[in-house]
Amino acid sequence: MTELAIKFAGVGKQYRYFTLHNIHLEVPPGQIMGLIGPNGAGKSTTIRILMGLIHQDHGEVRVLDHRMPAEQVAAKWDIGFASEDMRLYDAMTLDWHMRFIRSIYPQWDPAYAQLLLKRFGLLAEQKIRGLSHGQRVKATLLLVLARRPRLLVLDEPTTGLDPVARHEILRELSAVMNDEGRSILFSSHNTQDVEQISDQITFIDRGRIIDSMDKEAYLDRWRRLRLEAPSGIELPALPGVINIRQTGRLAVATSNEFVPGIARAYEQSGARIQMIENMTLEEIFVAKVEHSREEVEA
């Protein structure tokens, strides 16, 4: 199967106080894409357009090779969706929900569902209103996972969860990758999760995609350089360095397109390089957003 699991081409949506601009996104099958961005950036809007719940104003959206929103019914047979603002029926039990989903989707795997109950530490006979936040999130994910859908679309799947619950969920999401025909798109504030399991990362800020690429390549482009600049030395502005902060004789430079030449250039200017560090996705995220905003304001 060579068709993309998800394809956005030139997608835009206009709201009164917010606009989604020119969204291009491609997720090949068998991959995990992590969507990150500040609050209000447009992650949830993008996900809803993906699910066919909102009509885009222009642009093409194809999910599992179905045009959205026109073919959303066909697409939703193979998509498992869970969002942070989604709730189950309070007064009913988890078992009721399992039977509900099971009666709709023929691909429901009862053995896997039982295994998930055990792994997540959930009791099927329990009413939803009696569950803690973490248990409820896990219950919602169980209903999605046990169907083994070809595409998982998750809006903040680990937000607000304790470390054990997070680990349980990441374990199951990773297990999806055993099947190279299955894909995941998830948005998260938890940059550590995104950094860990995503094959591709997409950054959204203020309705625009500011980066979308292979995670390893992306992480590899960024470095933090710790420099010692003796007094009188002026540190040069270099292409590929988006930020330099100097306090006294020590300086920290942030590079978003690192090449060894940058280190050499600093050394030639008289500075000494103490350390060249990789950056975590969280650090990149903050640096990127701050830099983007400075550019817009300039």
Next chain:
Amino acid sequence: MESGILISQSDKRPIYLQIIEQIKRRIAVEDWTEGQPIPSIRQLAVDLQVSVITVKRAYLELEREGVIVTQQGRGSRVASTPGLGLRLHQEELQQHLEQAVRLSALLGIKPTELESRLREAGANITEKETS
């Protein structure tokens, strides 16, 4: 197949480097022997709960260095070069030594002084082990 590899979050180095290092170590201590099959890229990714692309990067690098061999449809295995384990051990030592040289250069210590420091360190260790 249990890989026995553990990714440490406190380790600041990229995950793919940790994977490379731990695979090399397994081979160096002869847990994994020459020609032995190792987990496929996807299997390891699922096992470690990391992205497939990270494992792929590690495997590509290991293949480039001749440590493992990946065949389309047959999975991956340790390279069949004899003495691979020993070679990896040597490489690791070499890396540590180069690191020591770099660090001493940073501290302004000359290589001759480094030599005597090395002998000193050897004596310290012998002392600790015999006491």
Next chain:
Amino acid sequence: MKGSVVWTLILSDLHRHRTFILFSILSGGLALVLIQVGGELPSLLGTIWFFTGMIVLGCMLPGSNVINERKKQTLPFLMSLPMSISQFTAAKIVSTFGIFFVPWLTLVITAVAFIAGHKGIPHGIIPVVIVLSTFVFVGFGLNAGAALVTESEGVMVASMIVTNSSYGFGWYMLARNPAIGAGMKSPVIVWSKEILTVLGAEFAVIVLILGLTFYFQSRKRDFV
């Protein structure tokens, strides 16, 4: 495959409201028991109780089955199911009216049977009971239609205020009509022209409400 998602949704709504339905039927049944006890006051209370139960059901139901989906945030869960918005809205219309219809019909049949078997109550009252019950159905239909189409709790409440205020007025107008008033006291069932006209008008309004609801719902494009 498509049809079964709609059906599953309708059945699940009914299942979730099973206590509602049971309670309404029991409540109406108890009202009839009170009338059975006899005497002017119990009969009056029982009669009021009988219709009030129906009215309350008609008020609580649109809130519980329609407005709550948005309020309790279960809407995204349903929207992720493999169905279109028109299938979803159709399922909701059917389930909302269905959850009302089941106890309503049970109560009407029970009441008619009760009166038919009761020596002390003139059978002429049966058409009036049917007309009054159908009037409550119309009121419910209005509340349900408003809730389904606008998805607004405020509009639904406004509709409830209008319908609840109109019951007393409607019953008064009915009782004032001499033909209907006379028919009520008759020992046999009398389907007077007036009664049939009112009944016909009520059914026409119900059909109109259903038709308009389906029409407005079909024009909705987005789930959100």
